[in-house]
Structures are given as C-alpha cells and as structure tokens.
Amino acid sequence: MKSNGKPKPRFTFEDPERVEQIFSQYPDKKSATLPLLHLAQSQEGYISNSVIDSIAELVDCHPAVVMDCVSFYTMFYTKPHGRNIIQICQTLSCSLNGADELVDHVTDKYKIKPGETTADDQFTLMKVECLGSCGTAPVVQMNKEYHESLTKQKFDELLAEFE
Amino acid sequence: MNTFKPVLTEHIDQKDCHTLSFYKSIGGYTALEKVLTMNPDHVTQEVKDSNLRGRGGAGFSTGMKWGFIPKDSNKPKYLINNADESEPGTFKDRLLMNKAPHQMLEGMIIAAYAIGCHTSFIYIRGEFYQEYKLLEQTIAEAYDNNILGQNILGSNYSLDVVIHRGAGAYICGEETGLLESLEGKRGWPRIKPPFPAIEGYLQSPTIVNNVETLSCLPHIINRGASWFKSIGPEKGPGPRLFCISGSVNNPGVFEEPMGVSLKDLIFDRAGGIPDDKQLKAVFPGGSSSAILTANEAMDVMMDFEELVEKGSMLGSAGIIVMDETVNMVQACLNIARFYAHESCGQCTPCREGTSWLVMMLTRLINGGGKPGDIDMLFEIADNIGGLIDFSKGSFGKTICPFGEAVAWPVRSFVEKFKGEFMEYLPQEKVVA
Amino acid sequence: MPLLKIDGKEIEIKSGTTVLQAAEANGIEIPYYCYHPALEIVGSCRMCLVQVEGMPKLQVSCNTFVSDVSSDRKVDGKYDMVVHTQNDLVVQERKNILEFLLLNHPLDCSVCDQAGECYLQDYSFKFGNAHSRFDENKRVRPNEFLGSQIVINHNRCIMCSQCVRFTQEISGTSELFVEARGYNSKIAVLEDNPLDNLLAGNVADICPVGALLSTDYIHKNRIWNLKKQPSVCQDCSVGCNVDVFSQTDQILRLTARENLDVNGYFMCDIGRYGFHRYEEIDRVLQPMVRKGDSFVSADWETAIQKTIDLIKKNKSNTAGIVSPFHTNESNFLLGQIFKDVLGSLPPITGEEITYPSGFRISADRSPNTRGMNDICEGIVEDLASKIKTQDIRTLFILDDGVDRKLDDKWKKIIGKMDSVIVLSYAMTDLAKLAHVVLPGHAPLEREGTITNDKGRIQWLRPSLPVKVESKPDWEILMLVRNALDKKTEHFVELGEVMKKMGEKFENYAGITFFKVGNQGYSINGKSS
Incomplete structure (x- = not known):
C-alpha cells in the first residue's frame, strides 16, 4: 500500500513547446488532460504512473483524478503492450463480414489470443468494438491506421509489413 | 424516379475535394461571407425556418437548440462539433470529414457566429487519427486564408x-x-x-452539433430555408446521409432526401443482398434503434415520424442489414455486448443490466437456456430502458438515453424473432 | 411560495427545494443511495425516481426542483408540481433498481458490520423482492485496503460514488477514484496515495452499504447491541457533534452526527478514534491522599477534609487552576471558590487544518477554551509570574487529563508548592505531584455544557456509566465549596449550577439542557 520509498522515475515531455501549445488552446488547464495523455502515450507507449503524476502536476489536479479519467477510455493503456497493436472490430457489421475469422487467423498465425502479446513483443491482438467504418467491413486498426474491407489475403499482406 | 441531386456529397468523388482551393472553386465560404453581414439572430431564424433536425441521432431542431442560449449571459459561448461518430452502423461523419472538411468547417463558423461563440471545438473520436491529421490541415488552411482567427474575412467576427x-x-x-x-x-x-445551452462546457452556454448537421448549414444559407424544407417531409426535411452496411452487395454512404424508402436504399442503392439471400431484419437507425423485420422494412419511409410510428427510430440513419443466414440470438448478443462494453457504469440499471443481458444470452448460446429466460430478457431490457409504449410503463430510467439504446434493440430482437430464441430453451419433455 | 402536491398532500415549499428534500421534510420516505446533502448531486443510483405529472419520464427526486410556474402551467389550476412517490409505477421501479443492485451482492448480512444500519438491507426489506432471479456467476473481488484504517468490500459496493465525491469535495484530498467503467467499475486508490487523510473515517460513515469499513470497528460487535448516545467530540475546540456507540462500559465507535452550524455531517479521525486513549490509562477510582512519597486511598469525607485543611492553611495564597477540558459548570464552580487568583495551564495545541469544504480541525485541541474564558473572570495570563509575585503556596487544579504533558518548568513550579490538590480521572503527571487527588469523571463520562470556539454552547452527555467511587466533577467542587463556606448555597443538580452561572454571565442566561438540545445554542444570538 505505502510507497516503497524508491524515487519514481520522473516523466517529462520531449516536446515542451507542443505542451505549451496544447495549453494555449483551452480556457482551463484541466481540459488539456486528454491531449496531454495522447501526447504522453505516443512518447512512452503507455500511460505509466509517472506520466499520471506529471500530467496531474501540469493540469493542477490530483493524480487519482487523472487515473480516474485514464481508466475510463479504451485507447489509453496503463501497461506496456507489443510494438504493434492489431485491433479487430467485432461489432455487428464487421462480424457479419468475417471479423471473427480474422481474429482466428491471427490466433493461428501468431499463437496469441485476444488481449495477448507475441513472445517477441511484435504484436498485441485486441478485439475492439465498432470503429465506425461499417461500410468497409471488416476493418482492422493497425496501430493508428484503419485497414478496410479486409480479406484474409489482404490481412496477411498487411501483417507482413509489420513482421 | 430519382431527381434528387446530392447536396453534402456532391463533390466527394472529385480529386482534392478536401482542399480549400477546391472548396472555393465550387462556391465554398460564400455562405459565410453572407452570414458575416447578417444579424446573428437572423441566421438562427433562417436555420429554425429550415426545420433542420440534428443528424446525430436525437433529431432535435437545430435552430431551436441555438435559441436556448441565454441572450443576457456574460459568459463565453461554446460551439462543439460532435465528431465522435461511434454508433454501430454509422460512418457518414467520417466521410464528410475526409471528403468535405471545409464544408463542415464553414458550417461550424456559421453556427458559432449565430450563437456568439469565439472558441469552438471539434470533438473527434480518438480512433479517427487520419481524419484528425487531415482536419489539422483544413484548419491551418483556414487560418492562413483569414477564414479562422481574428476578423474573419475582414469582418468584426x-x-x-x-x-x-x-x-x-x-x-x-x-x-x-x-x-x-x-x-x-x-x-x-x-x-x-x-x-x-445554459451550463455546458466549463459551466458556460454550449451548443453541441453533429458533423452532418453543421455541414448542412452553408447550403441552407446559400439556397434558403424554403429550399431546404422542400426536400422530403416538412417536419424533418433535408438531404440525409444514409449508411448501409451488413449483408449487402454495395455497402456505403448514400445521400438521399429524407423520407426515401428503405427498400430502395437496400435493394437499389446498396445493390441488394449477396447471393440473392433473403432479407431477415434491419436496423434502420444505428444499433440503438429497434430492428425491423423484412416485412416491416419493405414498407417504410426513412423519416423521423414514420419510424417512430413503426416502433423504431431514424437515429443516426445507420442501416445494418441482416440476411436470412444471420443467427438472431448471436446478433442480439453482439449488440448487447457492444453496449455492455460501452456502458459508462454511472447509473445502476445500465451498469448492471447490460452485462446481465450478455451473460444470459451467452448462456443461452452455450446451451444453458432455462425456461423463463425469454421473459427475463424482456424484463431486463425493459428495466434498463423502459418501454416505448408509455401506457405500459416508463422510460428515462437512466441519466442519458443509453438505457433506451440498449433496451430497444434487444427487446426488438426477442420480440420479433422469439422463435429463434425459443430454440435455445430446453425442449419440453413429452410425458408418455 | 410554490405549492407542491405530493402523494395527495399539499405542501407549500421554498422555491428551489428538491422533491426529495420536500418529501423528507414532510415525513414521506423516498429511498436513495447516491444522494448526500453535502455532496454534488449525481442522480446515478436511480433509487429516488418519482413520477411528476406532465413529465413523460420518471424523474430523480434528488435533482427535481420545485419552483413557481406560470398560472397557465399550474396543474389543476393551483399546483406548481404534482408528484407521486408511491404509485405502482414508482414502487415497481424501486424493485427493479434494487434487483440490479443486488445482482452481485454477496448477501452476507450475517457477517456484515453494516447489518442493522444498511440501506440496502432496509430498502430491500421495505421495497424489494424476496429472492433474486440472477442465475449467472457473481462478480467476485477480494477485499482491499484503501488506507490504513479503511477497507473496501467490493462485492457489497453499489457504486453510489459518495466516497469518491467526499474525497473530492469535502476533504479535497481526492485519493479515491472510480477505476475502469461499466460493469468493471470499482472504487480504487493509487498505490502510492492511500486514503490516509484525517477525514478518511467519514467514508465508512457515509457508505450506505457495508462496502467501506473502518478497521477499528470491523467485526467487533453488532449495531443492535450498542447503546447510541448523542454527544460532542472533545478533541478540539470545534466541538463536532457525534454519536457515541457503547456496550456496558466500553466505547466501540464514534460517528459524526449532523449539525449544520458546527460540523455539517462529518468529523475527523482524531476525534473518531480519540476514545482509545482512555482505554489503557491509570485510572483514579478512589480519593488519594499523599503519605510521604506515595498515596494512600481515603474515603471521600477524609479527602474533602484534607483538601479543606490544605486550602485553609493559606487561603489567600491559593490559586484555582481552571481547565479548557472541563465543562462550563465545573469551571464556573471553581471560579466561584477561588476568586482571588485563577489561572490555567498552557494551551494544548496542534496543527490548524481547514479543508476546502470549510470543515475545520482547530489548533486548540481542548474543547472548551471559549467557555472557560467566558465563565471565569480574570484568568491570569502569565500564571508562572503570578505564582511568584503573589507568593502562591497552594494550587487547586482541574486536571486537563491524559493529554497534559507537564514540562520540567511546570513540574518545578508545582513541586515548590506547599500543597497541591488535583481533581482528575487519571494518575497523570500532574496528579502524581499532588497532595490530594479527587477522582472525577473521564471525558466520555462527563455531563455538562461546553462552548466551542464560535460561541456555540453544546450539551456534553455521559456516554459511559460512572466508575465506582468517582464523582461528577461539579459535585466534588460543590462538596469543597460547601465545606469551605457553609453559608453558600448547595446545588443538588447540574441545572441549578447552570442557572446560577446564567445569573452571573449574561451570555449564559437561561441556558438549560433543554434549550441547548442536540444542536447547541449560539451565544452570538444565532441559535438554531
């Protein structure tokens, strides 16, 4: 429960100008929370405790308040994950168009189930809910980018780019 | 038969349609120029007169919403562009952002001007990274050309x-x-x-409008409220982006006048169902709407009032088509699971009820069905979101409409395809 | 004033009142979990839904405000709002909400500390169904420590979020937060920021179910075995109103008692757990008279006689030492006996803390400095100098109690006295130096009035039975007073002392326990 007394590694933003710019866009500090979290995650890969502390200090609130926010959103990761995140949409239109087979395909290919990461840390597989691209189902979000109307073959080509 | 010419998506197939120079070449920002010479109240009146209703899902009158902004408030006013498109079956705002971002931006500036806002936000869903990057360019272009920033186009605004x-x-x-x-x-x-509108962002008066709603505004200003009102039914007129996905040959976004027939949308625009399979059921307005059976779907106009009469709603106009091979219990579980995953957890019925539905449906599918399960599904759905029929009960059981958004579709699945659900119940033993 | 019709009853009510408040004030019970009058309204538990005529949806009564409506919108031509809290629709809705809340509840009332004062239990009994229809696996999570003295039983938690709002809005410390969302939501703390602020104990008080528990009380007793006594905390000069829970001669716990003019709904942990320091003390239960280096016990008659003898030896060189830990009545009597020189020992202080909500822990850690100064005229400021200049040879001391640590300077001063009489409940540093120790009542046994630092007179009520040979402090002082001067009036009850006190001090005129009541009486005229 108590901290073990070890000093925590301190997180600092690599691009303080961007931080300044973010703050300048909002009438209050707290509104900068989400953009700062996005920025920190793109730098660190996930939201560590030191990121939480650092952002809490910047936006002038308690770390627990930032954590309350972070834990609500699916795009913020509080633990490290693989270098590439394969997010397969599983909601109705994608499901009707073969999303489940894509999940099975990744599981067969890399021996990872949804939520797992390959041993070499190359891929993390996630099943996600509607990505808002139902007209081009099935859709997979590879890291930040959408890949639409995927077939097994197109999916393999995509995965190969990241192997 | 179709004399309608697309309004919002007229140019989306053209090269560089997202750029400022293209948008200007088709008359972009002339509506803004006009608006900047108008009294803001007149802009609001014009929009009110057009009968434009919100395209996000609730379908509330846009002009009326703006009218709720208190005139005597000294606080800053905010306009938020709701680009958090997430309703399953809906993918039109993403298209508008990609293909006609300046049209949307012009709409935003018009709305902001009308309500006296000087800082406006686009709340874009986090997953839309590509669109976010593109909108950054759009906004930079606008600043560079005095369309945003100080004294827009030489005005005082x-x-x-x-x-x-x-x-x-x-x-x-x-x-x-x-x-x-x-x-x-x-x-x-x-x-x-x-x-x-009274206490929104940072306790200040705030208007939240959807991407498609805002994109309509330049056209209303340019062509007039009466032109807009002449498209489709008068109570909810205008062009509308219908998204069709699921079991269809040609899924996509189709711009049609309000009140177009669902049958035409599915079988004409979206090219019908692959392999000539039979239509089984349709979500007419995103996954929060009650599903329609094939029979109901063949005979319905996509209009706010008519869909309510049919016990469903137009919602976000996200049409999801299910063919005869789709297992309705699985589909119901898929939707219930979506809502359980997205329930914010604040109110009791939604937090507990959505997962209860998922557990029950999963148990049914895994062969653990018990007598009484069907009635229970009805009751749980009703207890989360209430009934559509006021005489039988009430809705509004949760803080936001999420409760109804899960209850209505789930209830409609069980009600309209009860037989399929029954198949998962233990077969009654015949007493010898 | 708007006219509200609620369950057929017409009520005129201040504009801006919520339906829930209006109902409560008029004896109509609307159940709720997430609402707390001191916290932001969130309307999330949905338990307080009622039907408002003219509104299509049921409304949460905690956030439905009654106000004047224009005459054309009045219901039946006269009502500003018509509300039903007990019709079929509302009653059914409560059942539904309770069913949801109980889905994952372990139904372990038999081992739950909250049993007997649990709103989940009470409302289920009153409004709920007899059995659960939930046929799935329950969500099971292990208990966790949120802080060193607060444990959470997640399985009993109903996510009303009162505790989170408490740390955000009242203590301003924000240790608690909601983790994750939906069905996976739970109350959490960050690993390196546990719930260890001085107001932490309140979260166990406000938790409407048995989810948040104070480790100090967990599994100690059942609530229905305990005697509940309204009283006042004596651990600082704020004087938080409390309920003291005891069984025979043992205190089990203290909880905050509502008093909007003093502490609101809360108390601090210094006061909450302070009673433990009286548990292992060297209690004086019989009068003690010094014999050489040690004490011998004596009967009351002997002890009082000895006291009189010591005082009479040099009455004009005797000082009375009043105490901010004692009641107004005790201090008053002592002040009447030793009119010439009155003093008090140095104040006992701590850190002054004011929370964002205005909740205060005062630097003065004694309960009655204000009252003592009101009631005792001419308390000398520099007692040590006075002792020298006036050649004081005898001290009669109302002992501050176990919190008083005597420094060497004071030990020396007291050691130089010809005689020292101490009225105390314990063999304190001070009592050990005395010639006579008169056994009085411990703080939680005392009765009388105390005055907080804002001038509010409050009723200190005995929460524990009297120990064998000890006497109420004021009675001991009466004995001394009467023995010193047979002509003085003899008071047989505390009320008479209070009356006399009121005659002497205008601010205290007319004070009775009845007038002070459970909510106190402000001498600034702002009485409740």
Whole structure:
C-alpha cells in the first residue's frame, strides 16, 4: 500500500513547446488532460504512473483524478503492450463480414489470443468494438491506421509489413 | 424516379475535394461571407425556418437548440462539433470529414457566429487519427486564408477552432458525456437540468452539433430555408446521409432526401443482398434503434415520424442489414455486448443490466437456456430502458438515453424473432 | 411560495427545494443511495425516481426542483408540481433498481458490520423482492485496503460514488477514484496515495452499504447491541457533534452526527478514534491522599477534609487552576471558590487544518477554551509570574487529563508548592505531584455544557456509566465549596449550577439542557 520509498522515475515531455501549445488552446488547464495523455502515450507507449503524476502536476489536479479519467477510455493503456497493436472490430457489421475469422487467423498465425502479446513483443491482438467504418467491413486498426474491407489475403499482406 | 441531386456529397468523388482551393472553386465560404453581414439572430431564424433536425441521432431542431442560449449571459459561448461518430452502423461523419472538411468547417463558423461563440471545438473520436491529421490541415488552411482567427474575412467576427481527440468511449457521443470528456474527465453524462445551452462546457452556454448537421448549414444559407424544407417531409426535411452496411452487395454512404424508402436504399442503392439471400431484419437507425423485420422494412419511409410510428427510430440513419443466414440470438448478443462494453457504469440499471443481458444470452448460446429466460430478457431490457409504449410503463430510467439504446434493440430482437430464441430453451419433455 | 402536491398532500415549499428534500421534510420516505446533502448531486443510483405529472419520464427526486410556474402551467389550476412517490409505477421501479443492485451482492448480512444500519438491507426489506432471479456467476473481488484504517468490500459496493465525491469535495484530498467503467467499475486508490487523510473515517460513515469499513470497528460487535448516545467530540475546540456507540462500559465507535452550524455531517479521525486513549490509562477510582512519597486511598469525607485543611492553611495564597477540558459548570464552580487568583495551564495545541469544504480541525485541541474564558473572570495570563509575585503556596487544579504533558518548568513550579490538590480521572503527571487527588469523571463520562470556539454552547452527555467511587466533577467542587463556606448555597443538580452561572454571565442566561438540545445554542444570538 505505502510507497516503497524508491524515487519514481520522473516523466517529462520531449516536446515542451507542443505542451505549451496544447495549453494555449483551452480556457482551463484541466481540459488539456486528454491531449496531454495522447501526447504522453505516443512518447512512452503507455500511460505509466509517472506520466499520471506529471500530467496531474501540469493540469493542477490530483493524480487519482487523472487515473480516474485514464481508466475510463479504451485507447489509453496503463501497461506496456507489443510494438504493434492489431485491433479487430467485432461489432455487428464487421462480424457479419468475417471479423471473427480474422481474429482466428491471427490466433493461428501468431499463437496469441485476444488481449495477448507475441513472445517477441511484435504484436498485441485486441478485439475492439465498432470503429465506425461499417461500410468497409471488416476493418482492422493497425496501430493508428484503419485497414478496410479486409480479406484474409489482404490481412496477411498487411501483417507482413509489420513482421 | 430519382431527381434528387446530392447536396453534402456532391463533390466527394472529385480529386482534392478536401482542399480549400477546391472548396472555393465550387462556391465554398460564400455562405459565410453572407452570414458575416447578417444579424446573428437572423441566421438562427433562417436555420429554425429550415426545420433542420440534428443528424446525430436525437433529431432535435437545430435552430431551436441555438435559441436556448441565454441572450443576457456574460459568459463565453461554446460551439462543439460532435465528431465522435461511434454508433454501430454509422460512418457518414467520417466521410464528410475526409471528403468535405471545409464544408463542415464553414458550417461550424456559421453556427458559432449565430450563437456568439469565439472558441469552438471539434470533438473527434480518438480512433479517427487520419481524419484528425487531415482536419489539422483544413484548419491551418483556414487560418492562413483569414477564414479562422481574428476578423474573419475582414469582418468584426473572430473565431478559433480547436480539435480535441476523444480516447475510446462511445458514451462521449452523448453531448454531456462529451462535455465531461472535453473537460478532461471520464465521460460520465451529466444529470439534467442544467442543459448544456445554459451550463455546458466549463459551466458556460454550449451548443453541441453533429458533423452532418453543421455541414448542412452553408447550403441552407446559400439556397434558403424554403429550399431546404422542400426536400422530403416538412417536419424533418433535408438531404440525409444514409449508411448501409451488413449483408449487402454495395455497402456505403448514400445521400438521399429524407423520407426515401428503405427498400430502395437496400435493394437499389446498396445493390441488394449477396447471393440473392433473403432479407431477415434491419436496423434502420444505428444499433440503438429497434430492428425491423423484412416485412416491416419493405414498407417504410426513412423519416423521423414514420419510424417512430413503426416502433423504431431514424437515429443516426445507420442501416445494418441482416440476411436470412444471420443467427438472431448471436446478433442480439453482439449488440448487447457492444453496449455492455460501452456502458459508462454511472447509473445502476445500465451498469448492471447490460452485462446481465450478455451473460444470459451467452448462456443461452452455450446451451444453458432455462425456461423463463425469454421473459427475463424482456424484463431486463425493459428495466434498463423502459418501454416505448408509455401506457405500459416508463422510460428515462437512466441519466442519458443509453438505457433506451440498449433496451430497444434487444427487446426488438426477442420480440420479433422469439422463435429463434425459443430454440435455445430446453425442449419440453413429452410425458408418455 | 410554490405549492407542491405530493402523494395527495399539499405542501407549500421554498422555491428551489428538491422533491426529495420536500418529501423528507414532510415525513414521506423516498429511498436513495447516491444522494448526500453535502455532496454534488449525481442522480446515478436511480433509487429516488418519482413520477411528476406532465413529465413523460420518471424523474430523480434528488435533482427535481420545485419552483413557481406560470398560472397557465399550474396543474389543476393551483399546483406548481404534482408528484407521486408511491404509485405502482414508482414502487415497481424501486424493485427493479434494487434487483440490479443486488445482482452481485454477496448477501452476507450475517457477517456484515453494516447489518442493522444498511440501506440496502432496509430498502430491500421495505421495497424489494424476496429472492433474486440472477442465475449467472457473481462478480467476485477480494477485499482491499484503501488506507490504513479503511477497507473496501467490493462485492457489497453499489457504486453510489459518495466516497469518491467526499474525497473530492469535502476533504479535497481526492485519493479515491472510480477505476475502469461499466460493469468493471470499482472504487480504487493509487498505490502510492492511500486514503490516509484525517477525514478518511467519514467514508465508512457515509457508505450506505457495508462496502467501506473502518478497521477499528470491523467485526467487533453488532449495531443492535450498542447503546447510541448523542454527544460532542472533545478533541478540539470545534466541538463536532457525534454519536457515541457503547456496550456496558466500553466505547466501540464514534460517528459524526449532523449539525449544520458546527460540523455539517462529518468529523475527523482524531476525534473518531480519540476514545482509545482512555482505554489503557491509570485510572483514579478512589480519593488519594499523599503519605510521604506515595498515596494512600481515603474515603471521600477524609479527602474533602484534607483538601479543606490544605486550602485553609493559606487561603489567600491559593490559586484555582481552571481547565479548557472541563465543562462550563465545573469551571464556573471553581471560579466561584477561588476568586482571588485563577489561572490555567498552557494551551494544548496542534496543527490548524481547514479543508476546502470549510470543515475545520482547530489548533486548540481542548474543547472548551471559549467557555472557560467566558465563565471565569480574570484568568491570569502569565500564571508562572503570578505564582511568584503573589507568593502562591497552594494550587487547586482541574486536571486537563491524559493529554497534559507537564514540562520540567511546570513540574518545578508545582513541586515548590506547599500543597497541591488535583481533581482528575487519571494518575497523570500532574496528579502524581499532588497532595490530594479527587477522582472525577473521564471525558466520555462527563455531563455538562461546553462552548466551542464560535460561541456555540453544546450539551456534553455521559456516554459511559460512572466508575465506582468517582464523582461528577461539579459535585466534588460543590462538596469543597460547601465545606469551605457553609453559608453558600448547595446545588443538588447540574441545572441549578447552570442557572446560577446564567445569573452571573449574561451570555449564559437561561441556558438549560433543554434549550441547548442536540444542536447547541449560539451565544452570538444565532441559535438554531
């Protein structure tokens, strides 16, 4: 429960100008929370405790308040994950168009189930809910980018780019 | 038979349609020039007269909403562009952002001008990274050309637009959940009153409008309220982007007048069902709407009032088509699971009820069905979101409409395809 | 004033009142979990839904405000709002909400500390169904420590979020937060920021179910075995109103008692757990008279006679030492006996803390400095100098109690006295130096009035039975007073002392326990 007394590694933003710019866009500090979290995650890969502390200090609130926010959103990761995140949409239109087979395909290919990461840390597989691209189902979000109307073959080509 | 010419998507197939120079070449920002010479109240009146209703899902009159902004308030006013498109079956705002971002931006500036706002936000869903990057360019172009910033187009009016990315939460599409999220908090919807128009972002008067709604505004200004009202049914007129997905040959976004027939949309625009399979059921207005059976779907006009009469709703106009091979219990579970995953957890019925539905449906599918399960599914759905029929009960059991959004589709699955659900119940033993 | 009709009853009510408040004020019970009058309204538990005529949806009564409506919108031509809290629709809705709340509840009332004061239990009994229809696996999570003295039983938690709002809005410390969302939501703390602020104990008080528990009380007793006594905390000069729970001669716990003019709904942990320091003390239960280096016990008659003898030896060189830990009545009597020189020992202080909500822990850690100064005229400021200049040879001391640590300077001063009489409940540093120790009542046994630092007179009520040979402090002082001067009036009850006190001091005129009541009486005229 108590901290073990070890000093925590301190997180600092690599691009303080961007931080300044973010703050300048909002009438209050707290509104900068989400953009700062996005920025920190793109730098660190996930939201560590030191990121939480650092952002809490910047936006002038308690770390627990930032954590309350972070834990609500699916795009913020509080633990490290693989270098590439394969997010397969599983909601109705994608499901009707073969999303489940894509999940099975990744599981067969890399021996990872949804939520797992390959041993070499190359891929993390996630099943996600509607990505808002139902007209081009099935859709997979590879890291930040959408890949639409995927077939097994197109999916393999995509995965190969990241192997 | 189809004399309608697309309004919002007229140019989306053209090269560089997202750029400022292209948009200007088709008359872009002339509506803004006109608006900047008008009294803001007249702009609001014009929009009110057009009968434009929100394209996000609730279908509330846009002009009327603006009218709720208190005239005597000294606080800043905010316009938020709701680009948190997340309703399953809906993908039109993403198209508009990609293909006609300046049209949307022009609409934003018009709306901001009308309500006296000088800082406006685009709340874009976090997953839309590509669109976010594109909108950054759009906004930079606008600043470079005096379309945003100080003294827009030489007028006395100034406006800044900021893009704010969400981070993965369906509920942030609900306007008060969105405001909480914009303020740097979890997206727990707010209890009303107060309404956002009175106390919204940072307790200031705030209007939240959808991408498609805002994109209509330049056209209303340019061509007039009466032109807009002449398209489709008078109570809810205008062009509408219908998204069709699921079991169809040619899924996509189709711009049609309000009141177009669902049958035409599915079988004409979307090219019908692959392999000539039979139509089984349709979500007419996103996954929050009650499904229609094939028979119902063949005989319905896509109009606010008519869909309510049919026990469903137009919602976000996201049409999901299910063919005869689709297992309705699986489909119901798929939708229930979506809502359980997206429930914010604030109110009791939704937090507990959505997962209860998922557990029950999963048990049914895994062969653990028990007598009475069907009635229970009805009751749980009703207890989360209430009945559509007032005489039989009430709705509004949760702070935001999420409760209804899960209850209505689930109830409609069980009600309209009861037989399929029954198959998962233990067969009654015949007493010898 | 708007006219509200609620369950057929017409009520005129201040504009801006909520339906829930209006109902409560008029004896109509609307159940709720997430509402707390001191916290932001969130309307999330949905338990307080009622039907408002003219509104299509049920409304949460905690956030439905009654106000004047224009005459054309009045219901039946006269009502500003018509509300039903007990019709079929509302009653059914409560059942539904309770069913949801109980889905994952372990139904372990038999081992739950909250049993007997649990709103989940009470409302289920009153409004709920007899059995659960939930046929799935329950959500099971292990208990966790949120802080060193607060444990959470997640399985009993109903996510009303009162505790989270408490740390955000009242203590301003924000240790608690909601983790994750939906069905996976739970109350959490960050690993390196546990719930260890001085107001932490309140979260166990406000938790409407048995989810948040104070480790100090967990599994100690059942609430229905305990005697509940309203009283006042004596651990600082704020004087938080409390309920003291005891069984026979043992205190089990203290909880905050509502008093909007003093502490609101809360108390601090210094006061909450302070009673433990009286548990292992060297209690004086019989009068003690010094014999050489030690004490011998004596009967009351002998002890009082000895006291009189010591005082009479040099009455004009005797000082009375009043105490901010004692009641107004005790201090008053002592002040009447030793009119010439009155003093008090140095104040006992701590850190002054004011929370964002205005909740205060005062630097003065004694309960009655204000009252002592009101009631005792001419308390010398520099007692040590006075002792020298006036050649004081005898001290009669109302002992501050176990919190008083005597420094060497004071030990020396007291050691130089010809005689020292101490009225104390314990063998304190001070009592050990005395010639006579008169056994009085411990803080939680005392009765009388005390005055907080804002001038509010409050009723200190005995929460524990009297120990064998000890006497109420004021009675001991009466004995001394009467023995010193047979002509003085003899008071047989505390009320008479209070009356006399009121005659002497205008601010205290007319004070009775009845007038002070459970909410106190402000001498600034702002009485409740």
